[in-house]
Amino acid sequence: KQEVTQIPAALSVPEGENLVLNCSFTDSAIYNLQWFRQDPGKGLTSLLLIQSSQREQTSGRLNASLDKSSGRSTLYIAASQPGDSATYLCAVRLVSNQFYFGTGTSLTVIP
């Protein structure tokens, strides 16, 4: 069974700092990996999707990398802002169309 782990569970940083969130998965036979943002009481918003054949994807201040062979992905957030405060989740999609989610990293950016 695929297991997805996110470390740290919570992170607090001052505004302007660059930060890295980590995601690891046990089975490298994935179709893609997706990073989401979840605000309190809300649904999930897709941030970046990395196909299994890709190494990284970028969108604005966000950069996600994927090392499928080692079962790891990172989400890099540059020049963090208070509006970045949220929970960030990663999810892997298997060829079978099943998805497995990590438990998330709760990020607080202090003004």
Next chain:
Amino acid sequence: NAGVTQTPKFQVLKTGQSMTLQCAQDMNHEYMSWYRQDPGMGLRLIHYSVGAGITDQGEVPNGYNVSRSTTEDFPLRLLSAAPSQTSVYFCASSYSRTGGRNQPQHFGDGTRLSIL
């Protein structure tokens, strides 16, 4: 664009009652799924569907039924509610055919369900 719409947003049930959580999407996505989100456990897949007439079990299917009669709708039924089913339920949709699988999943805003 409506995207993925879930109803109701909140519901309180008594143990043993039944109810249906509704999910509809207007993006012509083949794939639809239901998750539950519990503190410390992340999102867990309950059931999913890759098209009308096709459903399959996810990680935690017990106590839940689904059907997919149209592309747009994917209702989740609780047959006899139990306190362990207190959770936040999310519906999601995406493409599922080759090539479309590398498009992101879209989520509804969730249904907060309490079973007393």
